[in-house]
Amino acid sequence: MTPLLRLRGIGHRFPGGVQALAGVSLEVMRGEVLCLLGASGCGKSTLLRIAAGLLEPAQGAVEWPGGRPPIGFVFQDATLMPWARALDNVALPLRIAGMPRAGRHARAAAALGALGLAGFERAFPAQLSGGMRMRVAIARALVTDPPLLLMDEPFAALDEITRWRLNDELLALRQARGTTIVFVTHSTAESAYLADRVAVLSPRPGRLSALLDFAPMARGRHARSEAPFAARLRAAGDALEAA
Amino acid sequence: MTQRLLPALLLAALLALWEALVRWNGVPPYVLPGPVAIWRALVADWPLLWASLLVTLRVALLALLLAVLGGVALALALLLAQSPVLERALLPLAVVLQVTPIVAIAPLLLIWLDSVLAALLACAWIVAFFPILSNTVQGLNGADPHLHELFRLHGARRWQTLLWLRLPAALPFFLAGLRVAGGLALIGAVVAEFVAGAGGAGSGLAFRILEAGYQLRIPRMFAALALISAAGIAIFAALGLVQRLALRRWGGRAVVAGCRRRAHLRGHDRC
Numbered sequence: 005m006t007p008l009l010r011l012r013g014i015g016h017r018f019p020g021g022v023q024a025l026a027g028v029s030l031e032v033m034r035g036e037v038l039c040l041l042g043a044s045g046c047g048k049s050t051l052l053r054i055a056a057g058l059l060e061p062a063q064g065a066v067e068w069p070g071g072r073p074p075i076g077f078v079f080q081d082a083t084l085m086p087w088a089r090a091l092d093n094v095a096l097p098l099r100i101a102g103m104p105r106a107g108r109h110a111r112a113a114a115a116l117g118a119l120g121l122a123g124f125e126r127a128f129p130a131q132l133s134g135g136m137r138m139r140v141a142i143a144r145a146l147v148t149d150p151p152l153l154l155m156d157e158p159f160a161a162l163d164e165i166t167r168w169r170l171n172d173e174l175l176a177l178r179q180a181r182g183t184t185i186v187f188v189t190h191s192t193a194e195s196a197y198l199a200d201r202v203a204v205l206s207p208r209p210g211r212l213s214a215l216l217d218f219a220p221m222a223r224g225r226h227a228r229s230e231a232p233f234a235a236r237l238r239a240a241g242d243a244l245e246a247a
Numbered sequence: 248m249t250q251r252l253l254p255a256l257l258l259a260a261l262l263a264l265w266e267a268l269v270r271w272n273g274v275p276p277y278v279l280p281g282p283v284a285i286w287r288a289l290v291a292d293w294p295l296l297w298a299s300l301l302v303t304l305r306v307a308l309l310a311l312l313l314a315v316l317g318g319v320a321l322a323l324a325l326l327l328a329q330s331p332v333l334e335r336a337l338l339p340l341a342v343v344l345q346v347t348p349i350v351a352i353a354p355l356l357l358i359w360l361d362s363v364l365a366a367l368l369a370c371a372w373i374v375a376f377f378p379i380l381s382n383t384v385q386g387l388n389g390a391d392p393h394l395h396e397l398f399r400l401h402g403a404r405r406w407q408t409l410l411w412l413r414l415p416a417a418l419p420f421f422l423a424g425l426r427v428a429g430g431l432a433l434i435g436a437v438v439a440e441f442v443a444g445a446g447g448a449g450s451g452l453a454f455r456i457l458e459a460g461y462q463l464r465i466p467r468m469f470a471a472l473a474l475i476s477a478a479g480i481a482i483f484a485a486l487g488l489v490q491r492l493a494l495r496r497w498g499g500r501a502v503v504a505g506c507r508r509r510a511h512l513r514g515h516d517r518c
Contacts (some may be wrong), residue, residue, distance in 0.1 A: 085394060
């Protein structure tokens with residue numbers, strides 16, 4: 005496994021003087037699902053935004069051994085343009101890149117279809133449920149077929165049923181496309197279910213306090229009541245407690 | 248249904264009470280005419296009042312149009328200049344213009360400007376301009392910060408962000424400002440007509456009110472007043488309809504969510 009992204013000694017302080025991150029070094033491997041797990045306010049979102057290049061770190065560096073690839077980013081809220089139809093929301097990254105209308109619409113429709121939203125191309129965000137809006141946001145992040153997907157607590161605002169379903173769909177998409185995923189969450193269960201590896205952050209300032217490497221396990225509804233999942237859950241919970 | 252019916256019923260009851268009090272107490276119409284007398288004056292003087300209404304409406308709507316052009320153009324210029332210094336220097340001046348009573352400025356404008364029409368337009372423009380400018384400035388900077396990050400992440404150019412993010416996001420703010428400005432433009436036009444008085448060769452509704460006052464035709468005065476109110480209500484309702492039609496797909500929640508996030512970033516609990 006080769007690293008796609010290397011974070012070296014990342015530190016960050018906000019203008020108010022709050023030290024958000026201190027000396028975080030971490031490698032993201034090609035094709036893995038890496039969860040950043042920590043309590044609210046531990047700087048995990050900040051770390052993700054630094055990795056995306058949305059925020060310049062005060063200390064340390066973000067390195068891309070194979071060059072910086074296109075990145076898909078998913079926020080905690082769906083963050084859709086309320087004036088645009090689902091299709092146009094999904095097609096936005098392609099539009100910015102200058103792709104002609106017909107081509108970008110075809111790819112946006114395919115992306116919506118991959119997330120089970122075929123038939124909702126012409127719907128406006130206000131006409132969709134919270135889970136459907138999040139699917140649109142994921143379709144938008146995937147429409148450029150990026151090798152790296154950064155997700156900032158994307159399912160935190162959704163109900164449990166929708167959350168588990170989207171977790172499964174995310175894993176299926178990753179299986180089909182080989183996308184590398186960095187997934188920020190404050191849920192031990194979510195990290196235990198999704199991740200190949202979990203980076204646990206301690207709060208204020210955020211430091212890397214543990215790096216868990218999980219053995220592969222089966223997925224699906226029943227897997228969440230079986231021993232491998234329970235072992236992962238306990239490991240993540242213990243690491244979070246010790247952080 | 249009752250929400251629309253109740254105000255109408257209340258209005259009808261008040262009008263009936265008014266008419267009854269005027270009749271029982273034998274109040275002469277040159278002191279206080281009853282609704283029936285006012286209605287009769289409205290019907291009898293309709294050609295005159297209608298022509299005057301058109302004069303006043305023309306001034307108000309033309310001023311509103313100029314306020315939209317000026318307000319949006321200045322808001323865009325401020326945005327493109329990307330100069331916080333300019334913005335901080337200019338917006339307080341606009342506030343000064345806004346809070347100075349238009350009644351106090353109107354005589355000056357009538358002295359400075361040769362054409363009465365130009366003076367009337369300037370008065371109405373001054374009061375209508377500010378809500379459009381401030382709302383458009385706010386709206387152009389009012390898009391969800393996460394959407395701005397998304398545009399940045401995908402390497403959007405400035406014109407792309409302006410065209411596809413800032414302008415659409417400004418629409419609800421602009422329309423809210425337009426609705427306020429519509430009512431204010433009418434008030435500005437009427438105030439300016441009052442100040443111009445008989446000195447201007449005006450024939451707008453305010454001039455009719457003054458004229459009827461001098462001639463002690465009080466029912467006609469009230470009829471003109473009622474027409475001004477009706478015009479104001481019509482402008483407000485028409486612009487409200489524009490607002491609803493333009494934003495019917497947005498849904499209230501998305502707008503509120505963006506507003507909440509901005510408030511949260513500034514450390515406030517509420518929008």
